[in-house]
Amino acid sequence: MAGTEHLTVQREGATLVLTLNRAEAKNALSLPMLVGLHDGWLEADADDGIRSVVLTGAGGSFCAGMDLKALAGKGMEGEQYRDRLKADPDLHWKAMLRHHRPRKPVVAAVEGHCVAGGTEILQGTDIRVAGASATFGLFEVKRGLFPIGGSTVRLQRQIPRTHALEMLLTGRPYTAAEAERIGLVGHVVPDGTALEKALAIAEQINACGPLAVEAVKASVYETAEMTETEGLAAELKRGWPVFDTADAKEGARAFAEKRAPVYRRA
Structure with a gap:
């Protein structure tokens, strides 16, 4: 380190x-x-x-x-x-x-x-x-x-x-x-x-999905000085890919199975 x-x-x-x-x-x-x-x-x-x-x-x-x-x-x-x-x-x-x-x-x-x-x-x-x-x-x-x-x-x-x-x-x-x-x-x-x-x-x-966390942080700062219209468009570009990740599927599956999710940054 x-x-x-x-x-x-x-x-x-x-x-x-x-x-x-x-x-x-x-x-x-x-x-x-x-x-x-x-x-x-x-x-x-x-x-x-x-x-x-x-x-x-x-x-x-x-x-x-x-x-x-x-x-x-x-x-x-x-x-x-x-x-x-x-x-x-x-x-x-x-x-x-x-x-x-x-x-x-x-x-x-x-x-x-x-x-x-x-x-x-x-x-x-x-x-x-x-x-x-x-x-x-x-x-x-x-x-x-x-x-x-x-x-x-x-x-x-x-x-x-x-x-x-x-x-x-x-x-x-x-x-x-x-x-x-x-x-x-x-x-x-x-x-x-x-x-x-x-x-x-x-x-x-x-404890949260790391890909989701990093995308959320990036979106907040990226859109801070944009107009609302620009920001909402940029948010979609950041957000939609997260839904396609294995981690997103794991989060939904873990919720349904009433267990803690195991995220793999994938």
């Missing part, structure tokens, strides 16, 4: 768990972390045995964003990975889900700080769970910076524009309860249980 000193990878059944692992820095982004994330997404895409991904952070934090010390010119850990960036200058944007959309559903399990680049990565995930004390926000403007990870484009498409603009222009922190109220996250759970809830959601996804 993929992984680096700042990004751990493990399997939980059919779920790949990616853990940002730089707790001493509240999981601030580092080169080893970005390389690990990039490779983790590719591993999930390539392995048909993986049906979902959970993204979380170690040490009670999700991600505190970019390492500002490194940005100020004090160096970034992981110089041994520089050749990876040189070979693919887009690697960091793929890692942060700005220029890559995994074909498997991604569930975020957030505890503690999920700010700046953390909130930007969050926008690339599909389903989001937060511990009650989690903190969100895009702090870039307070530092004279720009949230270039995609937030000026994505956020207004995911939450009402007035809330998106307030978050972007004030740079203030948001509680988990407020993030849930404006639609940034879908679940708020007791502190320390976000990963457990995320894994439970992932397990529900894993």
Whole structure:
């Protein structure tokens, strides 16, 4: 499996768990972390045995964003990975889900700080769970910076524009309860249980037909900016082939026989 000193990878059944692992820095982004994330997404895409991904952070934090010390010119850990960036200058944007959309559903399990680049990565995930004390926000403007990870484009498409603009222009922190109220996250759970809830959601996804799940996810994103007429036409192109799969027949047969289906991605 993929992984680096700042990004751990493990399997939980059919779920790949990616853990940002730089707790001493509240999981601030580092080169080893970005390389690990990039490779983790590719591993999930390539392995048909993986049906979902959970993204979380170690040490009670999700991600505190970019390492500002490194940005100020004090160096970034992981110089041994520089050749990876040189070979693919887009690697960091793929890692942060700005220029890559995994074909498997991604569930975020957030505890503690999920700010700046953390909130930007969050926008690339599909389903989001937060511990009650989690903190969100895009702090870039307070530092004279720009949230270039995609937030000026994505956020207004995911939450009402007035809330998106307030978050972007004030740079203030948001509680988990407020993030849930404006639609940034879908679940708020007791502190320390976000990963457990995320894994439970992932397990529900894993029990479904994988070809159907991937087609549904692709259709949702593909049609998001289409007109209704265009979207409905695109949906048929995505959806009809699913009905012709062996998995679709297995799902109907299992229902009739009152048993759990056994899907084979066929």
